[in-house]
Amino acid sequence: MIYLISLLLVIGLVLLWLGGRRQLASGLPLGRVVYIDTERLGRLKQPLYDPVHDLAGQPDYIVEKPDGLVPVEVKSGRAPLSPYRSHVLQLAAYCMLVHASYGERPTYGILKYADRAFAMDYSSSLENELLDLLAEIRRAERRTPDRSHHSANRCRACGYLQVCDQALD
Ligand code: SF4
Helix, strand or coil: CHHHHHHHHHHHHHHHHHHHHHHCCCCCCCEEEEEECHHEEEEEEEEEECCCCCEECCEEEEEEECEEEEEECCCCCCCCCCCCCHHHHHHHHHHHHHHHHHHCCEEEEEEEEECCCEEECCCCCHHHHHHHHHHHHHHHCCCCCCCCCCHHHHHHHHCCCCCCCCCCC
């Protein structure tokens, strides 16, 4: 009987080990998938929102690990030699959104390409780079676009004449 119990225990451990390897091979960290992109699967769910930074977005997955939540962004193309900066910043934004939505700051996120996955640390320098980018975007949103003409008549007839700092007279 003791042999049977030992055998079952060994089989159980092997199955656990194989399951973990399969999950690692898929590019996802060991853990439970707790959030799945709705559009991709055709189900409706709210995107995450950070009111402090006025940021909204929807990672493909959020995996729950014993040491915290890990956002996962899936890219359909093949992996570059190292992840594109735009992809890393997108993942950083998801880390920020997870922090704001769940009250837990992820220590890293995962970029999963078709053939490879990268774990990217959500370091304070990456967070600062993201904050700088967000500030630049906000500044650009507030900036008045340059006047595209030289016609004073057009300005006189314009509804924004009183508030425009580029008006011709
Ligand atoms: S007043 Fe300002 S917004 Fe209006 S036409 Fe002139 S430059 Fe453009």
